Amino acid sequence: MDNALAQKRDVETKASWTQATLFLTLMVFTAGQSFLLVVLPPLGRRLGFTDLQIGGILSLSALLLMVSAPGWGYLSERVGRRPVLLASLTGGILAAIGFGTIVHFRISGGLSVFLALILIALVRAIQAAVTSGILPAAQAFMADITGPAQRANGMGTLGAGIGVGAIAGAGLAWQLGGENPVMAFSLVAGLASFAFLSVLWVAKEPPRTASARISDGHLPIGRIWPFLVITLVSISAYSVLQQVTALRLQDSFGFSVEESISRGGAALMAAALAMIVVQASAVRVFRWEATRLLGVGAVIAVTAMLICTVATAYFTIVATFILLGIGLGLMLTGNLAALSLETGPGAQGKAAGVNVVAQGLGQAIGPITGAGLHRVSPQLPFVAATMLLVIACLVATRAWRSAATNSR
Template sequence: MPPTRHGLAQVALFLALTANAAGQSFLLVVLAPLGRRLGFTDIQAGAILSASALLLMIAAPSWGYLTERIGRRPVLIVALAGAMLAPLTFGFIVGHRLDGAMSAALALGLFLAARSAQTLLSAGLLPASQAYVADITVPEARAGGMGILGAAYGLGAIIGSALAWRIGGSDAVLAFLIISGLAGLALASVTVLAPEPRRSNPGAASPAADLNLSRIWPFFAITLVSISAYSIVQQVVALRLQDAMGFASDDSIAKAGLALMATALAMIVVQGAVLRVLALKPEALLGAGAALATSALLFATFARDYTELFGALVLLGIALGLMLPGNLASLSLRTGPGAQGKAAGFNVVGQGLGLAIGPLTGAALHQFSPQMPFLAAAILLVVAFALAIGASRGGQAGFPISTTTI
């Protein structure tokens, strides 16, 4: 694939990840307060997200293996079809429930089923995207390539949070329709602009196609704890504003959406521009980001008003903008050329488990104190920092202890 096609393919991947992240972000922001209006308990709303995240853990590795067998492009197309159809279903359920045409129990069951189907179909999006970028970038440009993926997720988070801020509390059905339209646009872009990348011996078995778990497990673990922490925060921001700071339901959704939109914007600026200026090694980005994220979450824990909480979340966005691309690049560079899809698929297991742990943990801890979820998230980022330091030292030593492969 010539360089100009590489650029067009990256644009298509950017749109795909942006659309998917917009849907995820919107759902994380609005589901807890919207669920109360639909007749769901906080725990039930959290369970919808957690159950689908568990399915993500099951489906993502299979899709990762399939990217090595059938290619990146078919997996991307299936994933985006799921991302387009599910929001239409969500809008149908919400509209009928709010109109009184559907019981709370039926709405809960249908929402859970639709979310689960969406997860099973779209679980291959990130593994296929990461593997695609690894196929078309040289090692020294890998962190920048992964940063583009991170920036796409950041932009999607902004769009999802903006929808929550402006219309999530007043017209969730319209917001779901907009999200579906974005996914449809992304599907068309991938179909036209992203041909299958050239790979050497695709689908062939070789030592390079094995996963050396002793070299890459710390990055899986960092994915797990960092996504757990971030999903805890996303789940409870609106609840904290409502229960601890006195905002009404609709206003809490709007304020939470604005704060999380600013968080994602900070991530985009760092991933899209600052990373290229700093030109740091992936391990350095990872360690610095984890340390800064821990500090941000401690500030958020003790925030006394919306302004302080807003500032802490922006600082968290800056930190994640350093940390997440550093982690993905480190994982990719320590993975064989024939196992990029496998590694990305297993990494999504960490994301799925984090998305399963976060919402339920956040909802449960919020019952005891609105500050406790943020403190728990800070503790998780301390663990991420320790793992980053250990991974950096282990990389210098070559991880000689174990040679377990898959």
């Protein structure tokens, strides 16, 4: 009895360390992406590139990241989660070193503008294609080491890692990106190296059943499509807000350009922090099943957006963004867990890869939609974001009712 209890505790301890490693891996990956997105446009001007050239590099790399993720997800079913994570982290390390080297020689005059542009584009393309394996492999790894009752907690841990990484990357860009970009890229490489060593030493390949090791396991699109739709519309809605919040503060509230950027960033940061707190702790406190997290979160998110759409004071904007962060934290965590549970063994990596495509489409649709609608009315993008979240709410309610019916 004592031996069995000791073995159980040992397994739980190893699983906890592995979850911490996956949290670190996603945090480092997201920090690197966030840092690059923030720092590359102004750094590109310093290097002699045009805004259009930098925009083209970022757009192409986003497309590469999106289309290559399913391939990595499929590969993780064949060779395992750990090899994919190690390969992708290696790509992240080498890319950060490459960026730092190119920037150093361009600033010192050792590279022409044209050659530096070609090299930056090449490194970014390789980075996007290789590191896109991190998210699907990490999600599949988490599914392998958590049971159905712990799945929402595990996915919440990954979501919190992404949120912390986004904030850390922006902070790194703020502190070092302008004054010493080479050192900043060196720090990114160092963080990626630490994550690589953590995966190498801590994250052992999880045991899977024979059915789960079948590399051509069926992807149950008929069961998981609602959760892919929720990913698409919720990320689209949030991307709309990222694009137009500062513009609305400037055009509707009379803030200056500097004030609108600062206050808009503060509101979005409040939403991100609320999301992180919910994903890291509240999900564990509530101990709700995945579909309940999804349904309750969707209702909260829609309520927040309805209020935000008609808000006439900056304080109300901030308050509703915090409420939105709480709703999205519950909804996105429940959605990932429900997606994983409905997928079943044998296709976790594939489902995670397809979900990354839905995220990428949402991130592409949101800014374009927000910018276009803002030209008509500052409130219209918020109306559109509300309607997108209403769609998520309806689909989530359907999934919640279906789960409740099946459990009877």
